[in-house]
Amino acid sequence: MNDSLISIILPTYNRAHFLPACLDSVFAQTYTNWELVVIDDGSTDSTVEVLEKYSDPRIVYIYQDNQGVSAARNTGIAQCKGEYIALLDSDDEWMPKKLEIQLKYMQANGFEICQTNEIWVRKGKRVNQPAKYVKPEGWFFEASLNMCLISPSCTMFTRKAWGDIGPFDVHMPSCEDYDMWLRACLVYPIGLVSEQLTIKHGGREDQLSNCVPCADLYRIRALVKILQCGKLDADQAATAMQELETKVLIYRQGCEKRGKNDEADKVWNLFCMIRDGKEIPLNTLR
Template identity: 75%
Template sequence: MDDTLVSIILPTYNRADYIRSALDSVFSQTFRNWELVIIDDGSTDDTVAVINDYDDSRIVYLYQENRGVSAARNHGIEKCRGQYIALLDSDDEWLPKKLEKQLRYMQENDFEICQTDEIWIRNGKRVNQPKKYSKPEGWFFESSLQMCLISPSCTIFTRKAWDVIGPFDVEMPSCEDYDMWLRACLAYPVGLLSERLTVKHGGRSDQLSNCVPCADLHRIRALVKILQCGKLDADQQAAAMSELGSKAKIYRQGCEKRGKKDEAERVWNLFCMMRDGKNISLNLLR
């Protein structure tokens, strides 16, 4: 693996208090042939000062006006050079042998996409993952419809795979990973190195999952996209339509509880159009 270049894509926005742990975990890797592409998505805190503490030619720093995590990742991947692409969120971290072991597992088992298992830290304390979040291996498109079963910071994929499944949808302020992993699970079997080599931090109020509203609407958009892609077989189409109905129902009920009757009916009517075999514009689901 010595001649394999891994491009680590690390988007960040106002994470000066957390990014140092992510950076330290990259520099602690036993696999050394990497470049670290940091995409600063318009930070206004001390993020640049923290990054400047790391003097290493393997760091590529890119700055952009604030456009969101999808645009940041896309920008970094566009500029990177590696045959393999590893994602790392700026508030997560890796154990030292993560890249070494994962690359070996991918190459020995001929996977284009692979993830590791992970340790969950919530509000500074380690917690056990509910069983429903257990990571599968292989072909699991139908299972991935219900919830996102691939974690960005756990994942490495080849440039060949990126050309098939990318880019991230810049119109989605959240659930952009759910959207892209649906495409990934449709196109490739996904490898799982079942060692907890990624540390995923959560529970803070500033995380996308907590501060971006209407996550259910974004998941509905992702399902409409995959249903309209023209690549699903009959069973996959039926499974995706069933999940779309479930998520549309949940969204409708949530809107009704909040007195948003017009929005509830609008999205439900869009689902009914899909159920009746009509295509709809994604502009209606932003």
């Protein structure tokens, strides 16, 4: 394993309470040739005070007005220096050998993108993952259409891969990872380190999955983007179209139950246009 620089991209917004555990897990890494790019996305809590307790030249601190996690990650990656890029959410943690094992696995097997298995913690208690969330390895674009099968805090990729799949979509306040990994799975096989080297916390009301309404609309946006990218073969396009119809129907039913019939009709009409081979502007799905 060579001594490649790994840039750790850590966006944070009012997560001062969780930052110490996250930061401690970075400083505990057995692989030490890293830089930690912290993007403070307009925090108004004690985030700065927490970071000041960690005096290390490998930390790069960037402050920006609140723009969302996608813009924060894009900012960090644009300014980082590493050949490899590892994502870490500010409420997650890594096991001490995460970077060492993952980098070695990528280099030994020629993967441009790789993730690790993870431990799930919900409301402070470790829980078992449902079988449908088991992570695959290799080429699994079709399987990733149904649901996001890659976790940001588990993921490391090369700068070359980022050039092919980035940036994150700043118009997606949620499901931005689903959108990104659809593009990734289309052009790269994804490596998997079998060890559980990431601790993923969840089950809190302040998480994006709970704070952003109508996540299904953003999954629809991601599917429209991938269908309109011009890179799918006939089988991939047919599978993606089938998944788009399924998600549109679910979203439509939800709108109708809430009395939002105009929104239900709008999204269904847009689907019909896509099904008929017409291009639609993505700003209609925001």
